[in-house]
Amino acid sequence: MNKWMPINTAPLDGSIVLVCHCDRHVYAPEAAFFGHYHLTSANKPCWRSANSSTKIVCTHWMPLPSHPTKINF
Numbered sequence: 001m002n003k004w005m006p007i008n009t010a011p012l013d014g015s016i017v018l019v020c021h022c023d024r025h026v027y028a029p030e031a032a033f034f035g036h037y038h039l040t041s042a043n044k045p046c047w048r049s050a051n052s053s054t055k056i057v058c059t060h061w062m063p064l065p066s067h068p069t070k071i072n073f
Helices: none
Strands: 017-023 026-035 046-049 058-062
Touching: none
Parallel strands: none
Antiparallel strands: 017 026, 017 058, 026 046
16 A cells, blocks of 8 residues: 655656645645646746646645556446
């Protein structure tokens, strides 16, 4: 089982990871990446939601779980 690690140890290559961030004083996990909203953006890269690309402030991270290899219905 993966454990939460400090955000300063997270990959900064744009890969999507699971992050923990504070949203309205509640810590919530979310898929995110470190990068720009647009590739041509002049702004500095930052942590962004993988769903909406909005900026988020993260405290911890962990790799995403592996995809299932078999699904039973």
